[in-house]
Amino acid sequence: MEFPEEVTSIAEDIKTMKIRGAGRIAKAAARALMIAAERFQGGSVDEFVNYMRATGELLISTRPTAVSLPNAVNYVLRVLEERRYTSVEEVRKAVIEAARSFIEYSEQALKKIGEIGARLIKTGDRILTHCNSKAVESILITAWRQGKRFEVYATETRPRYQGHITSMDLAMEGIPVTLIPDAAVLQVMESKRITKVIVGADTVTANGAVINKIGTSQIALAARLFRIPFIVATETYKFSPYTVVGQPVEIEERPAEEVLPAHIPGVKVRNPAFDATPPDYIDMIVTERGIIPPKSAALMLWELFHRKPSESRLPGVEEDSG
Numbered sequence: 001m002e003f004p005e006e007v008t009s010i011a012e013d014i015k016t017m018k019i020r021g022a023g024r025i026a027k028a029a030a031r032a033l034m035i036a037a038e039r040f041q042g043g044s045v046d047e048f049v050n051y052m053r054a055t056g057e058l059l060i061s062t063r064p065t066a067v068s069l070p071n072a073v074n075y076v077l078r079v080l081e082e083r084r085y086t087s088v089e090e091v092r093k094a095v096i097e098a099a100r101s102f103i104e105y106s107e108q109a110l111k112k113i114g115e116i117g118a119r120l121i122k123t124g125d126r127i128l129t130h131c132n133s134k135a136v137e138s139i140l141i142t143a144w145r146q147g148k149r150f151e152v153y154a155t156e157t158r159p160r161y162q163g164h165i166t167s168m169d170l171a172m173e174g175i176p177v178t179l180i181p182d183a184a185v186l187q188v189m190e191s192k193r194i195t196k197v198i199v200g201a202d203t204v205t206a207n208g209a210v211i212n213k214i215g216t217s218q219i220a221l222a223a224r225l226f227r228i229p230f231i232v233a234t235e236t237y238k239f240s241p242y243t244v245v246g247q248p249v250e251i252e253e254r255p256a257e258e259v260l261p262a263h264i265p266g267v268k269v270r271n272p273a274f275d276a277t278p279p280d281y282i283d284m285i286v287t288e289r290g291i292i293p294p295k296s297a298a299l300m301l302w303e304l305f306h307r308k309p310s311e312s313r314l315p316g317v318e319e320d321s322g
């Protein structure tokens, strides 16, 4: 099937990580579906439906770990099943509206997480973060704009160095930020007396485990050692309905060249991009619907997807109840 160039280029940008971070990936997917719907020419309602489903599959196939991607696609494409459409224009409009509502929801959620999470930040805090998360940045920037004064330690996040993005974003806000090698986490936690760790999420499972950038679980272990609160910031569309029925989360394995640009004969490379932090190491999860303990993830999922575990139903978007 042929897709509009803008759509394939968004899919390629997600694959190659020009667009990255679970929230941004989800929004980009919704945007791609909107563009696909707008560009569809001629044909019948059935053809439109098949073409939209194929576009959804193309987007979902780009990266496997962040559940925000299938959740966004399923949310937008759920309108295809809601009723019988009599014209392409009618169904096109429904898809575009759903995509728009996802994007708006996602932006509002980030704002809300900022407001809710900022209540946890105190002047004098020394906060450690890993990778680059817009949800975490939203909390830090909101707290800073409220006049709270704290400093941040950002890990480099090898091999893709997303910590550079975090450091730059925070520095631009005037927040004191120090970039540290990933391997320095334990040393910095102890010597700088870190008061909080805040990280984002790619997926939250039904048992409250959090899948995030590789290295997150080591940081959680270290935080436990020093009794430092370990906080996760995430939109609720990163809760995985698939894990309710026991589906494991696939951990993306990225190219060896990211770790070792020039091959060394006889040396094997592993490059898993994410890891799972067990719920026992997580103190709280800050969502746009409030703060929950990780053990309440299943309850949250029940609320979000209470029809069928496989049916994406977005939080907070008012629609037909049932």
Ligand SMILES: O=C(COP(=O)(O)O)[C@H](O)[C@H](O)COP(=O)(O)O
Pocket: 020, 021, 022, 023, 024, 066, 130, 131, 132, 133, 134, 135, 136, 162, 199, 200, 201, 202, 212, 213, 214, 233, 273
């Ligand atoms: O692990 C990553 C990004 O990994 P990658 O760079 O491989 O996509 C981020 O911590 C989460 O996606 C949360 O980010 P956000 O809060 O922005 O959704």
